[in-house]
Amino acid sequence: MKIAFIGVGNVGAPLANQLQKLGHAVAIAARDSSSQTVQSALNRNPNLLVQSPLAAIESADVVFLAIPFGAIESALTPLKSALSEKILVDCTNPVGANLTHGLQSRFSGSETIQQLLPDVRVVKAFTIYGYENFEDNRYPGYGDVQPAMLIAGNDTGAKAVVTDLCQQLGWEPVDTGNLSMSLHLEHMTLLWIKIARVQGRGAGFVWAMLQR
Numbered sequence: 001m002k003i004a005f006i007g008v009g010n011v012g013a014p015l016a017n018q019l020q021k022l023g024h025a026v027a028i029a030a031r032d033s034s035s036q037t038v039q040s041a042l043n044r045n046p047n048l049l050v051q052s053p054l055a056a057i058e059s060a061d062v063v064f065l066a067i068p069f070g071a072i073e074s075a076l077t078p079l080k081s082a083l084s085e086k087i088l089v090d091c092t093n094p095v096g097a098n099l100t101h102g103l104q105s106r107f108s109g110s111e112t113i114q115q116l117l118p119d120v121r122v123v124k125a126f127t128i129y130g131y132e133n134f135e136d137n138r139y140p141g142y143g144d145v146q147p148a149m150l151i152a153g154n155d156t157g158a159k160a161v162v163t164d165l166c167q168q169l170g171w172e173p174v175d176t177g178n179l180s181m182s183l184h185l186e187h188m189t190l191l192w193i194k195i196a197r198v199q200g201r202g203a204g205f206v207w208a209m210l211q212r
Ligand SMILES: NC(=O)c1ccc[n+]([C@@H]2O[C@H](COP(=O)([O-])OP(=O)(O)OC[C@H]3O[C@@H](n4cnc5c(N)ncnc54)[C@H](OP(=O)(O)O)[C@@H]3O)[C@@H](O)[C@H]2O)c1
Pocket: 006, 007, 008, 009, 010, 011, 012, 031, 032, 035, 036, 037, 038, 066, 067, 068, 069, 071, 072, 074, 075, 091, 092, 093, 094, 095, 126, 127, 128, 129, 130, 131, 132
């Protein structure tokens, strides 16, 4: 599969690296190919392609979005027509002051992106934990139980593709429903940050899905 990354910082770089190693053709949609994040992603994995944002998006089947929420409008607006009909994996979180929801919990960041790009197939994924768990999602000692990755989106076909990518990466995908469920996922992120980083539990924990 051809996958492009807009943003290869803490979140984008480990996911891009792992997906390339799984055999996907992974391109960095680089606004500046000499930037520190692009260079360190390449140091980690020299097999990542570096392209202009337009070239990377035009040839991609799936686009991962992993940039600060505040940069979304300026980054995505010039790519609007290239992104048309593509699957966009929204890894962003709108985080506000003092760890509040950045859109005052009125609607999710993912729905804001969907509104900006109405014909893009937005799927929220890879958001509810700190990036350390995207670097390494192995939790020894739990048998076959895999860490859960909660996703949300309106397009069933797009969610099937993202579900498959989650499984390839060693996550148990949990489809929470339509994109409006992203608001709850964004609140889960705040919960995770408060437990892990504010209360000091540390970044090495995730949720699992136990079902009967
Ligand atoms: N950090 C976490 O633990 C975590 C976990 C889950 C989700 N998230 C969410 O994931 C997103 C990325 O977080 P991060 O920690 O990976 O950030 P980061 O390490 O600061 O990396 C940000 C990336 O976005 C790019 N970027 C910044 N402004 C841009 C713009 N205007 N246009 C295009 N690209 C731009 C940067 O590229 P340059 O090199 O060109 O500046 C860089 O590659 C955020 O929305 C965050 O809330 C973070």
